[in-house]
Structures are given as C-alpha cells and as structure tokens.
Amino acid sequence: MSEQPGDARDEIERAEALAEIDEATLPHEVPRNDWWKLALRLVFSVGFLALLIWRLPDVRLGDIFPTPTPMSAVWIAVAVGVHVVAYVLQTLRWAQVSDTLGIHLPFRRLFSHLLAGEFVSNALPTSFGGDVVRVVRQGNDVGDYADSFAATGIERLTGWLVLPLISFVALALRPEYLQLGTASLVTVLTNVVTLLLLCSILWAAGHERGAGRLLGREGWRRYLAAVHLGVVAFRHRPVQALKVVAAGVGFQLLQCVSVWAAARALGLDQVGILTAMAFFPPTAVIQNLPLALGGLGVREAMFVLFLGAVGVPDARAIALGLTVYVVFVLASLAGAPSFAVGGRAGRTADGAGRAGGTAAGDAAP
Numbered sequence: 001m002s003e004q005p006g007d008a009r010d011e012i013e014r015a016e017a018l019a020e021i022d023e024a025t026l027p028h029e030v031p032r033n034d035w036w037k038l039a040l041r042l043v044f045s046v047g048f049l050a051l052l053i054w055r056l057p058d059v060r061l062g063d064i065f066p067t068p069t070p071m072s073a074v075w076i077a078v079a080v081g082v083h084v085v086a087y088v089l090q091t092l093r094w095a096q097v098s099d100t101l102g103i104h105l106p107f108r109r110l111f112s113h114l115l116a117g118e119f120v121s122n123a124l125p126t127s128f129g130g131d132v133v134r135v136v137r138q139g140n141d142v143g144d145y146a147d148s149f150a151a152t153g154i155e156r157l158t159g160w161l162v163l164p165l166i167s168f169v170a171l172a173l174r175p176e177y178l179q180l181g182t183a184s185l186v187t188v189l190t191n192v193v194t195l196l197l198l199c200s201i202l203w204a205a206g207h208e209r210g211a212g213r214l215l216g217r218e219g220w221r222r223y224l225a226a227v228h229l230g231v232v233a234f235r236h237r238p239v240q241a242l243k244v245v246a247a248g249v250g251f252q253l254l255q256c257v258s259v260w261a262a263a264r265a266l267g268l269d270q271v272g273i274l275t276a277m278a279f280f281p282p283t284a285v286i287q288n289l290p291l292a293l294g295g296l297g298v299r300e301a302m303f304v305l306f307l308g309a310v311g312v313p314d315a316r317a318i319a320l321g322l323t324v325y326v327v328f329v330l331a332s333l334a335g336a337p338s339f340a341v342g343g344r345a346g347r348t349a350d351g352a353g354r355a356g357g358t359a360a361g362d363a364a365p
Helices: 005-021 035-055 068-099 107-123 130-142 147-174 174-177 182-206 221-235 240-267 273-285 298-308 313-339 358-364
Strands: none
Touching: 035 068, 035 273, 035 298, 035 358, 068 107, 068 147, 068 221, 068 240, 068 313, 107 130, 107 313, 130 147, 147 174, 147 240, 147 273, 174 182, 174 273, 182 221, 182 273, 221 240, 240 273, 240 313, 273 358, 298 313
C-alpha cells in the first residue's frame, strides 16, 4: 500500500528537520553512561549517608529501619499512588509548554516519555538524567531537538518558581516555623536564592542581549536560542503561562502530599501537610544538585535539619528520607514499559508532531 500524499510530505519535512541536527553533539539515542561519574555520585551518596549516621550520636540502625505494620504498607501505597498522579499533572505542565512552543503531541505520548524519564532518573543507575530521555524522544517524534530541549527546560524552570512559593505559603500559615533557628534560616535562604536564580535565568534567556544573541547560530547555541524563543512566546501568552504555573502548583503539592503519606507510614505525627509544604520544597531544590545519586544522603541530611527542628528524632528523619526515596523509585517503575518500548514509535505512529510552525514562528508578536 502506498503512502498518502499528506503522509509523504510529513515524512519529507521530518527528514529535512532531522538532517539539520548535529548528530555528533546530540545523537538520536539515549547517551551511554559515564560510569566514572555514576561511581562518584554513588560514593558521595553512600559516604554522605554513612557520615550522617556516624556523626549523629542518637542514631541507631534499628531506629532507621523500624518494624513495618499493615498500616505502613497502606500509607506507602497511598504515597506511591499520589506520586503517580503527580506525574499526570507534570505531563500536563509539559504539554502546555510544548503547545506554546508549537510542539503538538498526544497527551498519552508525552505521558509515556515522561514516565520513561522518571524511570531513568529514579530507578536506573545512570550518569544522565531522565530529562535527556524526554528531550531525545520528543525530538525524535517532532524532528527538532532544540525545541524539545526548550520545552523540557522551561517546564523544569517553572518548578523553581512553584517550590519556593509553596514553601512560603506554608510558612505564612505556620509562622512558628520561622522561629526554628538554622532550619528556618536555611529554608528562607534556599527559597529566596532559588527565586533570584530563576529571575536571572529568565532574564538571560528572554533578553535579546542574552540568549537572543544566539538566534541563527548552530551547535549548542541553537538550543539556548530555542529557550529564548520559548520565553518570548510566553510573554505574548500570559494566560498560557498561568496554566503552566497552575499545573506546576498541583504537581508539587501532590509531591508534598506523597511525603506526608510516607511520614504517616512511619507514624511521624509531627509531619503534617503544612510541614511537608514548608520543608520538602527546599529539600527538593537542594537534593537536585548534581552531587548525589537520586538525592540519596542529601535528602536525609536536609530532613534531619528541617524535621529535627519540629521534634522528629534524627533516626526517624533519616528513615523518612529513605522511605521517600523508595516511594519515588516504586512510582517511577510505572515508566519501565515506556522506557523499554516507548521510544520505538516516532511521529508516524501517532500521526502527530509539529503543527503551526516552529517555536520561532509561535514567538512572533
């Protein structure tokens, strides 16, 4: 059976777009592991966690790994389920950003790519993040890795806005959390620095003297130029920007609920919803620094600092950090099938891709 003329034109356009990509700098497949980087991150995580346990005098392994109860399993299941639902809202945020940049793919396709990325980030020992998987697979579908890079990058940047805002709202509702000494200081500083960095990045990305100077360039500069065009596009679509932020708020709030459910599994009555909202966002920011494997060790240290200030014993704070890590891994296992087979079908499988022009066209006033 011969192809329809419209399908043939779509395939020709996609082939031309792929031909423009520098395969030497961004191949069409997920990159290979740099095992030395992976080993360094693993050593840092294990060493930092061991140092944390060793330096805290009241921490015993028996307290870190308490005897599970039937209700513990129920709350863990709730935490995992909430986290999977959070992935739906994260996909919605990514889809809204992609639509603004002129990248139109079915929601189910994006959800598959996101689950595959989360599986790589949380469940697999890799030296590259799941965002790389998302960029490559979305780029394979639409034939433009630069715009896919911009879509994922801008989607991630919204988290830098939402996380501090959620924390500040919780601090406003529980003003006593501002009187916790070092824990309060680190929380506020992390939130403020995160917002300042976000403003700086958005200024540099959106200003014509910043990333705008890279328009028309080749190589890696082309990807930063795509981010510039994406930021400009949102300037002309404030309602769309509000939708992206709203989806981001829902996503991060559900992550806080997941942390609260994990705390309930351990019987930590000191950790309520507002406690998770106040202290998990700065923890999430700090644990995402490219030092530890999956934030292991860093997350537990932050929980000791923040939750210890509200009366959680050090050993139980470490236990919560490890439980949250397990919850993240279990939730990300939903992406195993997507990682195994989701990248095989490209644009032709879904009959969708880029419509309405590139990000450059959408960004035009």
